[in-house]
Amino acid sequence: MVPSMNSPQPQGPSVRISDAGSKPAGEVIRLGTAALGFVGIITAVDARHLASTEARLDIAPEELEQRLLEMGFVEGARVEIRHQGPIARDPIAVRVNNAVIALRRAEANAIYVSPILETPVAV
Amino acid sequence: MSAAPLPAPELQVAPFSVALVGNPNCGKTALFNALTGSRQKVANYPGVTVERKEGRFLTPAGRAVQVLDLPGTYSLRARSPDEVITRDAVLGRLADLELPELLVCVGDATNLRLCLRLALELRALGQPMIMVLNMIDIARHRGMTIDVEKLSGELGIPVVTAIAVRRSGTADLLALLDHQMDQAGQVDRNRVRSWTPPDRTDMRNLQREADRIASACVSLPERPHTASAQIDAVLLHPLGGMLVLMALLFVMFQAVFSWAQVPMDLIKAGFEQLGGLVDATIPAGLTRSFVHDGLISGVGAVLVFLPQILILFFFILMLEDFGYMARAAFLMDRIMGSAGLHGRAFIPLLSSFACAIPGIMATRVIDGRRDRLVTILVAPLMTCSARIPVYTLIISAFVPNRIVGPGLQLQGLVMFGLYATGIVSALCVSFVFRRVFSSQGGTEPFILELPDYKRPDMVNVLMGLKLRAKVFLHRAGTTILAMMILIWALATLPRPPADADAPAITYSFAAKLGRAMEPVFAPIGFNWQINVALIPGMAAREVAVASLGTVYAIEASEESSSELGAALAAKWSLATALSLLAWYVFAPQCASTLATIRRETGSWGWAGVVFVYMVTLAEGFSFLTYQTARAFGLG
Known part of the structure; x- marks a missing residue:
């Protein structure tokens, strides 16, 4: 599978899929570009390539990465975009494993995800 | 002193010191309230306005425990002033606070993932520690099963369950505390002192380990919990959610006026009676003037607004307990962002409607220095409850009490207008300040957990x-x-x-x-x-x-x-x-x-x-x- 974005593939730790019964399908994309209802597995968390593509952030890329990790965005976690804000579809509310975390799309772009196909669960 | 030698009562021994640590929204404060009841005091940590909540209670064996409720945090790698206090208290770095004898890591049983990682971070300190799985009733109700024994084995610390909002819900914890005091171990102070914050690799490894423990000890129900998701489908709806938010604010301010009327009239009548009593007992002159015009009229004119202030705080506390405040921040982030404010500023600014002081203090949840400063600078423009007396007085004297539409009073409408003016000017001023500051950097990230909704606990609200x-x-x-x-x-x-x-x-x-x-x-x-x-x-x-x-x-x-x-x-x-x-x-x-x-x-x-x-x-x-x-x- 070939990444479609211009920035180099992030050098995150090896991908580990923890969700039994769900498998990666399709290309790795940035979470911030995904649509409402997207379901995927985090393949990498890396903020180093944000500066050129996104609105200026006040903190160092390493710091953003650390904060995302603190909120449970680690490689292998399952994410699902549940809601989006009223203006410019921003921010987004993402279910990470069992918790719901709100973040802006600009920040979500530091999270690389691969869509998964799974048996739909009644919501 | 009497001669008869008495065995030294346990109460005279310095109380056993316990610190509650946990993620935000884990029910830590409810647990603190359940343990201490009314025997708690709130002060400030020296030099900062972080609230220091302490309380005392007796264990079933009659031993005194001094418990400290620390601000919620996701990691000891503290960023905000609140989190710094938690870190420093845990590490015994605060000047007037000894290293706690026992760390109690409080976790929301329905959402253990982030809490387990914090527990692993804390465990690395080597201090005596136990873990409390709070809200276990909700977890069970949702069909989750948690193998407490296995969890205890994996973490290497005692683990108990608790239901902070129920009377007998802390029995296991109290029993465990008694047991822990009997075998209080030695703290390796050097190990605590040499603590260094976890880096990104550590954080990944800790979270992996936490996830492994969670999947080994917690089994989720086949049908996932959906109540919060269903409520969010309405409250976070791009259009519906905004309408609900606006309606909520409007109802809140109308309630401040209509609900408060009766108690306000009662207080007013009470002070008038008191004034009459003074006139009847004290002869006319300087003393009567002092007591009646100075003391009674003065204090009465202020106390009469207590009902309105309490109603406003009642709404804020209820919404916070319900879990709505984070949603409001979510809905408002872009709108406030256009005025140069961070989404998280919504909660401090909403609190500023009650009083700017807790509002300004609440800006401590905003990590970014500039975002926090802009919020602090505009918070006094939000219509605080101390303005209500002035507004009410003038509106009731000069604006006719007319109904101008279904459920719409003219007086309430003018009041709403004054609030709106405050909000609009706060947005304009923050826009200007943001422009002044923007030469030096961009925006802070907005990363916020949206906790599960829960029924507000009246005891905590009260x-x-x-x-x-x-x-x-x-x-x-x-x-x-x-x-x-x-x-x-x-x-x-x-x-x-x-x-x-x-x-x-x-x-x-x-x-x-x-x-x-x-x-x-x-x-x-x-x-x-x-x-x-x-x-x-x-x-x-x-x-x-x-x-x-x-x-x-x-x-x-x-x-x-x-x-x-x-x-x-x-x-x-x-x-x-x-x-x-x-x-x-x-x-x-x-x-x-x-x-x-x-x-x-x-x-x-x-x-x-x-x-x-x-x-x-x-x-x-x-x-x-x-x-x-x-x-x-x-x-």
């Missing part, structure tokens, strides 16, 4: 209300009372000459002072009585109402100060009244707010900036209002 009432009554009993005595003295002394033909107050210091201020305030339509009231109003906004009462009660001693509204309607033009309303939207009439800004920003400079910009806006807008109203013939 305890929060009690605390707010205490703070308000304390203020009424100290600052405001002192100011009332001062204003009474200014308005009464010196006594008029024996052959005086004008009202007594025209001979007083207050009149001289008020007249001296006239050149500045005449262009905005203020008479010398208003000028007099503004001076003690610097201590606290609501004092101005009491001061007006005192000034006018003394001027026309026949008139009861409770009919202040009627007196004002007869003595002021509508232009003056509107101008005073405009003044109160903007004027920095609160010394405690300025002091809090100094403390939170670490310099008088920013307090000065706030004072200057607010006075400028107040004078400007009052001038505009007064001159416009006069042009329309209302002067």
